[in-house]
Every structure is written in C-alpha cells, then in structure tokens.
Amino acid sequence: MINETIKKGILQYREELTALRRKLHSEPELSWEEYNTTNFVCDYLGQLGISYRRTEPTGVIATIHGGKPGKTVALRGDMDALSVEELNQALPYASKYPGKMHACGHDAHTAMLLIAAKVLNERKADLPGNVRLLFQPAEEVAEGAKAFVKQGAVDDVDNVFGIHIWSQMPTGTVSCTAGPSFASADLFKVTFKGKGGHGALPHACVDTAIVASSFVMNVQSIVSRTIDTQQPAVVTIGKMDVGTRFNVIAENAVIEGTVRCFDPEVRDHIESQLQHYADQVAALYGATAKLEYTRGTQAVINDEESAKLAQNIVHEAFGENALYHEKPTMGGEDFSDYFKKAPGCFALVGSGNPEKDTEWAHHHGKFNIDEDALVVGAELYAQYAWGYLNK
Structure with missing residues (x-):
C-alpha cells in the first residue's frame, strides 16, 4: 500500500x-x-x-x-x-x-x-x-x-x-x-426586552439584567437534565450585553452562545429547549424573548x-x-x-x-x-x- x-x-x-x-x-x-x-x-x-x-x-x-x-x-x-x-x-x-x-x-x-x-x-x-x-x-x-x-x-x-x-x-x-x-457547531442569540427606567425605581421597571442572569444560570440544565447522559453536548454562553449605565434599569439584554453535539436529534432538542427556556424565563419576569439560532457546521x-x-x-x-x-x-x-x-x-x-x-x-x-x-x-x-x- x-x-x-x-x-x-x-x-x-x-x-x-x-x-x-x-x-x-x-x-x-x-x-x-x-x-x-x-x-x-x-x-x-x-x-x-x-x-x-x-x-x-x-x-x-x-x-x-x-x-x-x-x-x-x-x-x-x-x-x-x-x-x-x-x-x-x-x-x-x-x-x-x-x-x-x-x-x-x-x-x-x-x-x-x-x-x-x-x-x-x-x-x-x-x-x-x-x-x-x-x-x-x-x-x-x-x-x-x-x-x-x-x-x-x-x-x-x-x-x-x-x-x-x-x-x-x-x-x-x-x-x-x-x-x-x-461536533456540530451552532450559534445562538437571545434578545430579552423589558422596561427600562431609573435605578432607584426598580418596581416600575422590568429589569433584563435579572432576566438574562436567570437564563444563564438555568440554561445549563438543558444538558444536565434533559439530554441522555450518554450523549455528549455543550451549551456555552460566551457573551452578554446588558444595560447602558450604572443607574439605569436595563431595558434590553442580548446573550450569545454556542451549541456543540454529535447527534442530530440532540441538536434539534437543544434548539427547541433554548426557545422554551428563553420564553419561560422572560414570562416569569414580565419580559419578552427572541431566539435566533444559526446552524453552523455539521x-x-x-x-x-x-x-x-x-x-x-x-x-x-x-x-x-x-x-x-x-x-x-x-x-x-x-x-x-x-x-x-x-x-x-x-x-x-x-x-x-x-x-x-x-x-x-x-x-x-x-x-x-x-x-x-x-x-x-x-x-x-x-x-x-x-x-x-x-x-
């Protein structure tokens, strides 16, 4: 040979x-x-x-x-x-x-x-x-x-x-x-929209800093609690852009991350779960959420x-x-x-x-x-x- x-x-x-x-x-x-x-x-x-x-x-x-x-x-x-x-x-x-x-x-x-x-x-x-x-x-x-x-x-x-x-x-x-x-490598972006206002009056606002933080803390349970433990998968939050000033309640928050896995069904599942988590966290605090999911490499x-x-x-x-x-x-x-x-x-x-x-x-x-x-x-x-x- x-x-x-x-x-x-x-x-x-x-x-x-x-x-x-x-x-x-x-x-x-x-x-x-x-x-x-x-x-x-x-x-x-x-x-x-x-x-x-x-x-x-x-x-x-x-x-x-x-x-x-x-x-x-x-x-x-x-x-x-x-x-x-x-x-x-x-x-x-x-x-x-x-x-x-x-x-x-x-x-x-x-x-x-x-x-x-x-x-x-x-x-x-x-x-x-x-x-x-x-x-x-x-x-x-x-x-x-x-x-x-x-x-x-x-x-x-x-x-x-x-x-x-x-x-x-x-x-x-x-x-x-x-x-x-x-692994396959996908990108996602979640945009949360709340209600901004003065930092001294949080009761009159919907703070997307809280919404985004809750999403980041909870989203890892997609892998740890909804996917077969024998299936490798990664959900990583790589970027957060929240707020404009120290004394202003953030009206908008943008989170960006990546998803890695080998199985097409796991890939579909993670995408749907990201939408679910974003919607549910936003609803919990009275905000709205928009997910943009981009399929990258297979x-x-x-x-x-x-x-x-x-x-x-x-x-x-x-x-x-x-x-x-x-x-x-x-x-x-x-x-x-x-x-x-x-x-x-x-x-x-x-x-x-x-x-x-x-x-x-x-x-x-x-x-x-x-x-x-x-x-x-x-x-x-x-x-x-x-x-x-x-x-």
Missing part, C-alpha cells in the same frame, strides 16, 4: 516544506481575505504544471490527472488565519501583521498539501485516477467548505480526505478513528472504510506506535460539508512537543507547531491518495 518513492520524495523536499510553512505563517490572511495566499498557491501549482482554477472570492481547486484511468480522490487543506495577536515575536517567521495570526495550523495544512501535490505530480504517470486538490478559504467562519461545494470542488469525487495539525497529540502520531470526530463523522484505510497507511508508513486514538472533540470543522457529496475521513496529525513549546491550545497567541510534524502530514496526504486510488 505504501509507495516508497513518495516517502523519499517528501523527505527530499523537507527543507522546502518548512520554508513554505514559515512564509505562510508570517503572512496570515483572515477568512475571505486570502488573496495573496491564493496567488501564492496558484503560482506554485503553475510552476509544477498542475492545472488549477481560482474560486470566488478566494481559494484554489486543482487536479492532478493520473496516467491511468480510475477514481478521483480529493485532498483538502484550509488556508485562513485568525484575528489573534501573535505572542511568538521571537520567532523569525512570526506574523508580520498585528492582530492576525495562523493560530490553528492552516499554514501547515497549505504547505503540506503543496508538497504532497509536488510529489504526486512527479509520479502522476503511475496514478490510476485523479487527485483533486482543495485549497480552501474561510474554514474559521464555517463558510469555505459550503462555498467550495457550490463551486464544484467535489463534483465527480469518489472520496475526500483532510488533515488537521493537533497540538494536543505528540509529534509523530496520527489519529483517524471511524465515527464522530468533530458533525464530522468519519466513514469506517476510509478511516480504516488511513489507519493502515499510518501503520505502514510511520509504524505501529504512530497510531493514536484521540477522543472526539467538541470543536467544529466545516470539512463535514464535503461528506454530503462523497465519503471520506478526517485525520489529526500530532504536533505537540514540550521541548519545542508546541503544546499550546489552538487559537492561542503562543500556538506553534513542531515542524517535524510537517513531513508526517505531507506524506499522509500523498500516501492516502495513492492508497485509495490503488486499492
């Missing part, structure tokens, strides 16, 4: 792979603003002679056409950065742009996919099928994959594979288990056959000790949108190394990766494509 020439090719371009990642890290671009990154990817693919097309407004879809007939496998790497201030200023490749940082590893994903493409393209005559390369924008706002699907990214694709660098796993390990991997559920293929590749390419079983995370990933069109799986590549200070959480200002993980990810991309097309 493992192609030794692919392994040698990835190792041959190790220094270039690191240089690509560092360049991308130093020049981060936020979601839907990845214009320079898109240009860079296009220029790189063009030099390799790989056909590509730009997507709107950013992003690149490319195809390596194999020399033999066969299926088509898609490899996805996301490109966008976050509005996070880089705290690793001592690094020579730290972000050049204040308030913008590759704090989640998408710079690594793009670099790994470019080198995997380079190695696969050098062996395209032996490929029984085609490799679709998806350089996706706007993962961080859960919009890029949907846009890519609409623009034909996975049309005529038989299988799709993605990778995420993972600082919570040791460098050199890979996890790709069948079933749930990432849960990432790895196809069993695809996950097994990835596990076999990890075992053969990197050794038995490289296989790691990471528990499903309540984090969200828009990679799930591709599964509406084709089966596949999503793998986590460990990059945590305490000796290199790379165990910081994703989205933290000190996030960084152990660059030894880059060759693992690049080879995994390429070997998965090879393995799938040759199985």
Whole structure:
C-alpha cells in the first residue's frame, strides 16, 4: 500500500516544506481575505504544471490527472488565519501583521498539501485516477467548505480526505478513528426586552439584567437534565450585553452562545429547549424573548472504510506506535460539508512537543507547531491518495 518513492520524495523536499510553512505563517490572511495566499498557491501549482482554477472570492481547486484511468480522490487543506495577536515575536517567521495570526495550523495544512501535490505530480504517470486538490478559504467562519461545494470542488469525487495539525497529540502520531470526530457547531442569540427606567425605581421597571442572569444560570440544565447522559453536548454562553449605565434599569439584554453535539436529534432538542427556556424565563419576569439560532457546521463523522484505510497507511508508513486514538472533540470543522457529496475521513496529525513549546491550545497567541510534524502530514496526504486510488 505504501509507495516508497513518495516517502523519499517528501523527505527530499523537507527543507522546502518548512520554508513554505514559515512564509505562510508570517503572512496570515483572515477568512475571505486570502488573496495573496491564493496567488501564492496558484503560482506554485503553475510552476509544477498542475492545472488549477481560482474560486470566488478566494481559494484554489486543482487536479492532478493520473496516467491511468480510475477514481478521483480529493485532498483538502484550509488556508485562513485568525484575528489573534501573535505572542511568538521571537520567532523569525512570526506574523508580520498585528492582530492576525495562523493560530490553528492552516499554514501547515497549505504547505503540506503543496508538497504532497509536488510529489504526486512527479509520479502522476503511475496514478490510476485523479487527485483533486482543495485549497480552501474561510474554514474559521464555517463558510469555505459550503462555498467550495457550490463551486464544484467535489463534483465527480469518489472520496475526500483532510488533515488537521493537533497540538494536543505528540509529534509523530496520527489519529483517524471511524465515527464522530468533530461536533456540530451552532450559534445562538437571545434578545430579552423589558422596561427600562431609573435605578432607584426598580418596581416600575422590568429589569433584563435579572432576566438574562436567570437564563444563564438555568440554561445549563438543558444538558444536565434533559439530554441522555450518554450523549455528549455543550451549551456555552460566551457573551452578554446588558444595560447602558450604572443607574439605569436595563431595558434590553442580548446573550450569545454556542451549541456543540454529535447527534442530530440532540441538536434539534437543544434548539427547541433554548426557545422554551428563553420564553419561560422572560414570562416569569414580565419580559419578552427572541431566539435566533444559526446552524453552523455539521458533525464530522468519519466513514469506517476510509478511516480504516488511513489507519493502515499510518501503520505502514510511520509504524505501529504512530497510531493514536484521540477522543472526539467538541470543536467544529466545516470539512463535514464535503461528506454530503462523497465519503471520506478526517485525520489529526500530532504536533505537540514540550521541548519545542508546541503544546499550546489552538487559537492561542503562543500556538506553534513542531515542524517535524510537517513531513508526517505531507506524506499522509500523498500516501492516502495513492492508497485509495490503488486499492
């Protein structure tokens, strides 16, 4: 299953792979603003002679056409950065742009996919099928994959594979288990309206500070008392905006939060319960409530056959000790949108190394990766494509 020439090719371009990642890290671009990154990817693919097309407004879809007939496998790497201030200023490749940082590893994903493409393209005559390369924008706002699907990214694709660098796993390990991997991630906003007035006359008002506080304190019982204890679920209140002045009873209160789970029925239940709790709490105090619930990413559920293929590749390419079983995370990933069109799986590549200070959480200002993980990810991309097309 493992192609030794692919392994040698990835190792041959190790220094270039690191240089690509560092360049991308130093020049981060936020979601839907990845214009320079898109240009860079296009220029790189063009030099390799790989056909590509730009997507709107950013992003690149490319195809390596194999020399033999066969299926088509898609490899996805996301490109966008976050509005996070880089705290690793001592690094020579730290972000050049204040308030913008590759704090989640998408710079690594793009670099790994470019080198995997380079190695696969050098062996395209032996490929029984085609490799679709998806350089996706706007993962961080859960919009890029949907846009890519609409623009034909996975049309005529038989299988799709993605990778995420993972600082919570040791460098050199890979996890790709069948079933749930990432949770669905939804957003909600509750707006309470009461009756404002002077802070000295609360009896003449309906205080939404009290209403909002009661909602926050009670809403956690949705998970603890209305959902099967065997079903993972999270309801988090992340923002409260209440009142305008210290001596004014708040007439309006706005609460924002997120919902995470794996089961569609649990997802529906939480949405309906949020409406119920908001209405009942508002009625208790004489206020009104309005719920806005936005469905974000779907849960990432790895196809069993695809996950097994990835596990076999990890075992053969990197050794038995490289296989790691990471528990499903309540984090969200828009990679799930591709599964509406084709089966596949999503793998986590460990990059945590305490000796290199790379165990910081994703989205933290000190996030960084152990660059030894880059060759693992690049080879995994390429070997998965090879393995799938040759199985």
